[in-house]
Structures are given as C-alpha cells and as structure tokens.
Amino acid sequence: xxxxxxxxxxxxxxxxxxxxxxxxxxxxxxxxxxxxxxxxxxxxxxxxxxxxxxxxxxxxxxxxxxxxxxxxxxxxxxxxxxxxxxxxxxxxxxxxxxxxxxxxxxxxxxxxxxxxxxxxxxxxxxxxxxxxxxxxxxxxxxxxxxxxxxxxxxxxxxxxxxxxxxxxxxxxxxxxxxxxxxxxxxxxxxxxxxxxxxxxxxxxxxxxxxxxxxxxxxxxxxxxxxxxxxxxxxxxxxxxxxxxxxxxxxxxxxxxxxxxxxxxxxxxxxxxxxxxxxxxxxxxxxxxxxxxxxxxxxxxxxxxxxxxxxxxxxxxxxxxxxxxxxxxxxxxxxxxxxxxxxxxxxxxxxxxxxxxxxxxxxxxxxxxxxxxxxxxxxxxxxxxxxxxxxxxxxxxxxxxxxxxxxxxxxxxxxxxxxxxxxxxxxxxxx
Ligand code: UD1
Numbered sequence: 001x002x003x004x005x006x007x008x009x010x011x012x013x014x015x016x017x018x019x020x021x022x023x024x025x026x027x028x029x030x031x032x033x034x035x036x037x038x039x040x041x042x043x044x045x046x047x048x049x050x051x052x053x054x055x056x057x058x059x060x061x062x063x064x065x066x067x068x069x070x071x072x073x074x075x076x077x078x079x080x081x082x083x084x085x086x087x088x089x090x091x092x093x094x095x096x097x098x099x100x101x102x103x104x105x106x107x108x109x110x111x112x113x114x115x116x117x118x119x120x121x122x123x124x125x126x127x128x129x130x131x132x133x134x135x136x137x138x139x140x141x142x143x144x145x146x147x148x149x150x151x152x153x154x155x156x157x158x159x160x161x162x163x164x165x166x167x168x169x170x171x172x173x174x175x176x177x178x179x180x181x182x183x184x185x186x187x188x189x190x191x192x193x194x195x196x197x198x199x200x201x202x203x204x205x206x207x208x209x210x211x212x213x214x215x216x217x218x219x220x221x222x223x224x225x226x227x228x229x230x231x232x233x234x235x236x237x238x239x240x241x242x243x244x245x246x247x248x249x250x251x252x253x254x255x256x257x258x259x260x261x262x263x264x265x266x267x268x269x270x271x272x273x274x275x276x277x278x279x280x281x282x283x284x285x286x287x288x289x290x291x292x293x294x295x296x297x298x299x300x301x302x303x304x305x306x307x308x309x310x311x312x313x314x315x316x317x318x319x320x321x322x323x324x325x326x327x328x329x330x331x332x333x334x335x336x337x338x339x340x341x342x343x344x345x346x347x348x349x350x351x352x353x354x355x356x357x358x359x360x361x362x363x364x365x366x367x368x369x370x371x372x373x374x375x376x377x378x379x380x381x382x383x384x385x386x387x388x389x390x391x392x393x394x395x396x397x398x399x400x401x402x403x404x405x406x407x408x409x410x411x412x413x414x415x416x417x418x419x420x421x422x423x424x425x426x427x428x429x430x
Contacts, residue, residue, distance in 0.1 A: 004392050004403065005422050007412040007429040008362055008383035012248035014409045018236045018255050019045040020070065020229035022398045023094075024191035027168045028198045028229060029053050030097035033062050033076030034105045034176065035202055037224035042071045044229060048397045049092045056088035056095050060102075076105070083110040086143075092397070096124065096165065099147055100172030103136060108148040113140070126163045130170030133157045134177050152177035154218055159185040162298040167192050167214070175204040177218040186214045189299040190259045194230045201225040233259040234305045235399060236281070238374045240264075241309040242406070243283040244272050245316060245382040250409060251282040262302045266294060266310065270317055291319030291356060296327050308334055308375030314354045315343040316382060321354040334372030337365040341383050362387040370398045377402065381411050386426060 020043035029050060032039040044050055046069050054064050054072070061079040066072050082102050088095045089112040102109035114124065128138050128145070133156075136149040154177045159166060167187040172195075174181035186192070188210055196209030202225045205217040236255040243250035244267055257264070257276040264274045264281060269292050273284040291314065296304040304327035314321040315338055325331045332347045339345065341360035346353045362385030367373035373395035380387035389395075392415070395402060403413045412429045416422045 004389040005425045006380035006387045012246045012409040015251045018231045021232040024194040026094040027195040030101045032074040035222040036077035038075045040226040042228040052091045086112040100169035104173040104176035110146045112144045126166035127169045154179035154181040156182045174216045181216040183214040237263040237306045240283045242378045244285045245313045247285045249284045253280045289317040291321040293322045295324040308372045312375040312379040317356040323352045325350045333368045364388045367391040
C-alpha cells in the first residue's frame with residue numbers, strides 16, 4: 001500500500017492553483033442525471049469521491065464521457081435502473097445524492113444506507129423527513145433506503161438541524177415536485193449555492209440558496225446546460241494552513257476569497273498576514289504564531305472540514321488554544337497521531353485543549369480519515385525530520401495531486417510504494 005514519505009522543516013513558498021470543489025461536484029454530478037439532455041460540467045476535481053460517484057451513475061445507465069481531466073459530459077436519458085449497488089455506497093457517502101436526483105426525476109430510488117468517513121454518527125433523518133414531506137413513501141428495506149412516490153408535491157419543510165446533505169437532497173427532489181417548497185433552516189454552504197445555480201441553469205426555479213430559507217417552484221422538466229464548478233474552499237484552506245504551519249509564504253490562486261473568510265480571520269488572529277485579491281489569497285507566516293479559540297459551525301462559521309488542519313497549526317502556536325467541534329462528535333481521532341510527533345493536545349469530549357509546542361518531530365502515522373489526513377501531512381511538513389503516513393487512500397478521496405502541488409511549493413514529500421522507494425527518498429533528501 002502506498003505511503004507518503006515526508007522530510008519536514010522547509011517553509012512552503014510559491015503559488016498553488018486550487019481545483020473544483022469536491023462537495024459541490026458530488027451534488028452537481030448527481031443532479032446532472034435529472035435531465036434527458038446532455039450536460040457539460042467543467043472544473044470537476046479528479047479525486048476518488050467524484051470518480052466513484054460517476055461509476056455509480058454509470059452503473060444505473062448514465063452515459064458519462066470525459067472530455068479532459070476536469071470536464072465531463074453526462075447524459076441521463078438511458079437510465080434503466082433505479083437501484084444503486086452497495087459497493088458504491090460503501091465507498092462514498094455522497095452516493096445518497098442519487099436518492100434526491102432519482103426520486104425527483106423518476107419518483108423512485110433505492111440506495112443503500114450510507115458509509116463515508118467515520119467521524120461520528122451521521123444520521124439521515126432530515127433527508128428522510130424532507131422526502132416524506134414531499135409525499136414520498138420512504139422505507140428501509142434490507143439496509144437500503146427505498147423512496148417512491150406517485151407524485152411529489154411541494155411543502156413547507158423545517159429542518160431540525162442544519163444539514164448540508166439534507167438541504168441538497170431535498171432541493172433536488174423538490175425542484176421536480178408539483179408546486180412550491182420552502183426549506184427553512186437550510187444549510188448555506190457555498191456548495192449548496194453552487195447546486196442551486198446549476199439546477200437553475202437547467203431550468204429549475206430555486207431562490208434563496210445561501211440564506212437559511214430556500215424557495216423552490218417545481219418544474220416538470222429540466223434541460224441541458226454547461227456549468228463550471230466553484231473552487232474548493234477546503235483545498236484552499238488546507239494550503240493556507242500548510243503555509244501557516246511551515247512559516248511559509250504561499251499564494252493560493254483560483255479561489256473565492258469570500259468563501260475563505262472564517263479561515264482567513266483565524267489565521268490573522270494567530271499572527272499570519274493574509275492578503276486578498278480578486279481570486280487569490282496570500283498567506284505569510286513570518287513569525288511564531290499564537291493561540292486562539294475556534295468553534296466549528298455551519299457556514300459562514302469555521303468549517304468542521306478545516307478543524308484538523310487548524311489543530312495541526314495551533315499545536316505549534318505559542319500558548320493554549322481551545323478547539324470545539326460542534327458538527328461531528330468523533331472528529332479528533334487523529335490527535336493520537338499528532339501526539340506521536342510531540343504535540344501536546346488533550347481531548348475532552350468535543351473539545352481539544354492544545355498546549356502549543358515549539359516543534360514537531362517526524363513520526364510514522366496512520367491517516368484515520370480525509371481531512372485528518374490533510375492535517376497530518378501539514379504537521380509532517382512542519383516537523384523536524386522524516387515522517388511516513390499510511391492509509392493515504394483517504395486523502396485521495398478529496399485532494400487531487402496533493403503531493404505534486406506541495407512539491408511545487410518546495411515541500412519534500414513523495415508517494416512511495418515499498419521499503420526500497422522509502423530508502424531512496426530518505427537518501428535523496430538526506
Ligand atoms: C457535508 C460535507 C462534509 C462536511 C459536512 C459539514 C459533503 C459531501 N460532505 O456532509 O464534508 O463535513 O457537510 O459541513 O458535502 N445530521 C442529522 N440528520 C441528518 C443529516 C445530518 O442529524 O439527516 C447531522 C449530522 O450527524 C451532523 C450535522 O447534522 O452532526 C451536519 O451534517 P451534514 O451537514 O448533513 O453533513 P454531510 O452533508 O454529511
């Protein structure tokens with residue numbers, strides 16, 4: 001199994017281009033089968049999650065043509081099967097977006113209960129509540145969600161919890177329901193807005209995405225479109241944190257700075273300089289950073305998907321920091337790995353209490369999930385000496401060419417497949 005080998009201690013310097021947003025792409029790819037016409041989608045990140053979702057879509061009859069690495073054409077007119085197989089669901093949780101898409105278009109979908117990153121209980125009650133409110137009969141049969149309806153009818157839905165997934169799933173189904181739907185307490189994440197813009201470009205009538213009340217007038221048919229996915233907020237944030245942890249100077253290009261505001265604010269608070277331009281942010285960390293408090297919250301709050309990377313940075317900042325995780329209750333599993341590098345972090349329930357150390361020391365680590373993996377890479381880049389990271393397939397779920405992008409910033413990181421390659425890397429970087 002491949003590993004990352006890292007020799008840390010080099011400040012990252014230079015420019016990096018951010019790709020399309022994985023979480024927006026997952027929703028948009030799923031929604032693209034809601035028309036029988038051919039849809040062109042640009043800026044699709046070439047990561048495992050999007051690729052597995054496209055395989056799941058092909059397995060039910062969608063015709064997907066890759067025009068280039070980041071552009072796909074999708075035609076959903078040949079869909080012949082409304083049952084998604086378990087193998088896809090086990091690999092990516094977001095295959096459940098096919099429930100909203102298939103239910104909206106065909107009024108029937110069967111999708112196994114989701115897997116995904118193991119970061120806590122990930123309920124789907126709000127998705128089911130939303131589908132039921134639209135008139136669908138939803139049952140769990142042999143571990144699969146079966147949703148069907150004669151007609152879907154718009155309704156007034158109050159989400160008990162702010163959920164990105166439920167907002168997206170219900171928005172898709174409601175866009176092809178009869179009449180008006182109002183989703184209250186909706187998620188406001190940039191990818192919710194991107195999906196609404198995409199559906200509207202296909203002829204849907206969705207207003208208010210990006211606020212907590214989304215109003216949808218159902219339409220009977222959607223049509224072809226050409227659409228470019230927004231840049232990835234979390235990939236951008238990860239490079240910003242990598243610059244901070246390594247005392248670097250990195251310009252993160254092709255971003256929407258507005259989407260990064262909560263991350264930028266925290267970095268400024270702990271002593272980084274952050275310069276924003278129209279579509280880039282430059283992060284400079286010239287001196288030792290200092291402590292702060294962070295609480296993860298739904299957008300526009302600090303994203304839970306940036307929590308591990310922030311902890312990796314704060315582990316090196318002077319003073320005691322507190323990071324509270326309010327979205328997922330089991331998202332500090334990587335802390336044991338950071339401890340192997342000398343971090344001084346105590347986890348109490350959903351809170352990490354971090355006593356900043358002056359340096360990390362390289363160690364052998366195992367990646368527990370996607371964003372924790374990014375945090376461990378950041379820590380290894382900042383550490384003195386060699387580190388290895390196992391189970392990097394989790395990182396590949398959401399980061400395209402991570403090691404190449406880091407190498408271009410001066411990082412000494414390589415993917416190695418065996419002992420010989422590891423030794424070679426160690427000899428090379430000394
Ligand atoms: C999405 C993102 C994920 C991110 C998360 C929070 C995708 C593919 N994934 O995940 O990267 O970490 O948003 O920003 O976009 N909940 C319920 N009932 C439900 C649904 C959710 O109680 O029916 C709870 C969850 O357990 C969690 C919270 O609501 O505690 C937020 O979850 P949600 O926003 O739904 O996350 P995902 O859509 O799974």
